[in-house]
Amino acid sequence: MKLASKETCTGCNACAYICPKKCISFKNDETYDIAYPVIDETQCINCGKCQKVCPALSPLEGGVPLKAYAAWSSDSEERRTSASGGIAVEIYKYALKCGCSTVGAAFGNNFQVYLKISDELDSIKGFKNSKYVFSSTNSLFQEMNTCLKAGGKIAVIALPCQIAAIKKIFCRYLDNLLLVDLVCHGVTPTAYLTQHIKSIEQKKGDKAISVFFRDPAYSTDTFTFTLYNVKGNCFYAKRTANRDSYQVGYHRMISYRENCYHCQFAKQYRISDLTISDYKGLGKYAPSGISDNRHVSCILINTDKGRDFVDCLIKQGNIVAEERPVHEPIDGDAQLRYPSQKSLARKIFERRMKLCDGNFERAMFPIIYMVSFQRFLYRINNILKRIILKILKIFRCNK
Ligand SMILES: Cc1cc2nc3c(=O)[nH]c(=O)nc-3n(C[C@H](O)[C@H](O)[C@H](O)COP(=O)(O)OP(=O)(O)OC[C@H]3O[C@@H](n4cnc5c(N)ncnc54)[C@H](O)[C@@H]3O)c2cc1C
Ligand code: SF4
Ligand code: SF4
Ligand code: SF4
Numbered sequence: 260m261k262l263a264s265k266e267t268c269t270g271c272n273a274c275a276y277i278c279p280k281k282c283i284s285f286k287n288d289e290t291y292d293i294a295y296p297v298i299d300e301t302q303c304i305n306c307g308k309c310q311k312v313c314p315a316l317s318p319l320e321g322g323v324p325l326k327a328y329a330a331w332s333s334d335s336e337e338r339r340t341s342a343s344g345g346i347a348v349e350i351y352k353y354a355l356k357c358g359c360s361t362v363g364a365a366f367g368n369n370f371q372v373y374l375k376i377s378d379e380l381d382s383i384k385g386f387k388n389s390k391y392v393f394s395s396t397n398s399l400f401q402e403m404n405t406c407l408k409a410g411g412k413i414a415v416i417a418l419p420c421q422i423a424a425i426k427k428i429f430c431r432y433l434d435n436l437l438l439v440d441l442v443c444h445g446v447t448p449t450a451y452l453t454q455h456i457k458s459i460e461q462k463k464g465d466k467a468i469s470v471f472f473r474d475p476a477y478s479t480d481t482f483t484f485t486l487y488n489v490k491g492n493c494f495y496a497k498r499t500a501n502r503d504s505y506q507v508g509y510h511r512m513i514s515y516r517e518n519c520y521h522c523q524f525a526k527q528y529r530i531s532d533l534t535i536s537d538y539k540g541l542g543k544y545a546p547s548g549i550s551d552n553r554h555v556s557c558i559l560i561n562t563d564k565g566r567d568f569v570d571c572l573i574k575q576g577n578i579v580a581e582e583r584p585v586h587e588p589i590d591g592d593a594q595l596r597y598p599s600q601k602s603l604a605r606k607i608f609e610r611r612m613k614l615c616d617g618n619f620e621r622a623m624f625p626i627i628y629m630v631s632f633q634r635f636l637y638r639i640n641n642i643l644k645r646i647i648l649k650i651l652k653i654f655r656c657n658k
Pocket of ligand 4: 418419420443444519524525
C-alpha cells in the first residue's frame with residue numbers, strides 16, 4: 260500500500276487516524292527533520308482506507324468564492340493583538356456564543372504547535388495570531404469525533420490542508436462543522452524553529468518561554484519575530500529586513516516543507532465555508548472607504564453556510580466589513596493563484612541542508628546575506644527605473 264509522496268504529503272495525520280490496524284506511524288526524514296507516515300506492512304490488511312482519506316491522493320474539489328469582504332474586528336484590542344483584522348477571534352467568540360466548540364492552533368511544549376479543540380473563551384487567546392510553523396493534529400481527530408458523535412458543532416480555523424483532512428474524515432458530519440481555512444504560503448518544520456530559538460538563547464544567555472512571529476508589541480504588520488523570557492522581558496526582536504534567519508527562510512519561501520511548493524490548495528477554488536487572510540490589493544478594482552489598510556483581513560465567502568455566519572457577525576456588530584469585488588483579493592495574493600515557487604535560494608538551501616547535516620542555522624548563514632544582496636539589487640533596479648522614467652517624462656514634456 261502506497262501513501263502520498265514527500266512532494267505531496269502534508270503530514271495531516273488523516274491516514275494514521277483512519278487506519279483500522281493502527282499500523283501507520285510517523286518517521287523523521289534524515290536531512291530535513293520532517294515526519295512522514297510509514298506503513299508497517301506486516302500489520303496492513305490492504306483495506307485502502309488510508310488512500311481514500313488522504314487529501315493528497317484523492318483530492319477534494321473546491322468552489323469559486325461567492326463574495327469577498329475587507330473586514331476587521333470591532334474590538335480594537337482584539338484587532339491589535341491578532342495577525343491582521345482579528346476576524347478569527349470574532350468567529351471563535353460568536354461560535355462559542357452559539358454553543359459550538361472551537362478548533363485552533365496553540366503552542367504546546369518546546370514550541371510545538373498543535374491544533375486543539377476548546378469550549379473555553381480563555382483558550383481562544385492562545386489560538387490568536389499566526390504561528391508560522393508546522394502544526395500537528397495529534398489527538399485532534401479523536402476529540403472531534405467524540406464531540407461530533409455526541410451531536411456537538413465545531414467551528415474550525417486551520418490551514419487548507421488540515422481543513423481538507425477534516426472534511427474527508429468527517430464527511431458525514433459536515434452540517435455540524437463550520438470550516439474556515441487561511442490563505443497559506445507554507446509551513447516550516449518545527450525542528451528549524453527550535454534550532455533557531457536554541458541558537459539565540461545560547462548567544463543571548465537567556466531562556467525563551469514564548470515566541471511571536473508577528474508580535475503585536477511591534478505592530479503585527481511589521482512581522483517582527485520576538486522571544487520573551489520567564490520574566491516577560493523581550494530579549495530578541497528581529498524582522499526579515501534585519502536578517503533573522505527564521506523569518507528570512509519563512510518569508511522568502513526558502514525553508515518550507517517540500518509539499519508546500521506543490522500545494523494543491525493555493526488557488527481560488529476553495530474547499531472551506533470561509534477563507535481568511537491579510538487583505539492585499541485593497542482598492543485596486545473598486546474605490547474603497549478604508550483609508551488605512553493595515554490590520555485589515557480578507558474574508559472569502561465560499562458557501563451559503565459561510566455567508567450566513569458572516570452576515571450574523573456583521574449584523575451583531577462584531578466585525579466591520581466592506582464588500583469588495585471577488586477578483587480583487589484573488590489578484591492581490593499570489594497564494595490564491597499558485598503555490599510558493601522554489602527560488603535559487605531554496606535550491607541552495609536544499610543543498611546546504613545536506614552539507615550541514617540538517618543544521619538549519621548553518622545552512623541559512625550564507626543565504627541570509629545572499630537574499631539581502633538580492634533585495635538591495637532589486638531596490639537599486641527599481642530606483643534606476645523610476646529615475647529613467649522621470650527623465651523620459653521631462654524629455655517628452657520639453658519636446
Ligand atoms: C502558516 C500560515 C501561513 C499564512 N500565509 C498567508 C498568506 O500567504 N497570505 C495571507 O494573506 N495570509 C496568510 N496567513 C494568514 C494570516 O497570517 C492571518 O492569520 C489571517 O490574515 C487571519 O488573521 P486574523 O487576524 O483574523 O486571525 P489570527 O489572529 O491570525 O488567527 C488566525 C487563525 O490561524 C490559526 N493558526 C495560526 N497559526 C496556525 C498554524 N501554524 N497552523 C494552523 N492554524 C494556525 C489560529 O488558530 C487562528 O485561528 C497565513 C497564516 C498561517 C498560520
Ligand atoms: S491499507 Fe488499511 S490497514 Fe493498511 S495501512 Fe492503509 S488503512 Fe491501514
Ligand atoms: S493522509 Fe495526510 S499524512 Fe497521510 S499520506 Fe496523506 S497527506 Fe500524508
Ligand atoms: S502551503 Fe499548502 S500544503 Fe503547505 S501548509 Fe499551507 S496549505 Fe498546507
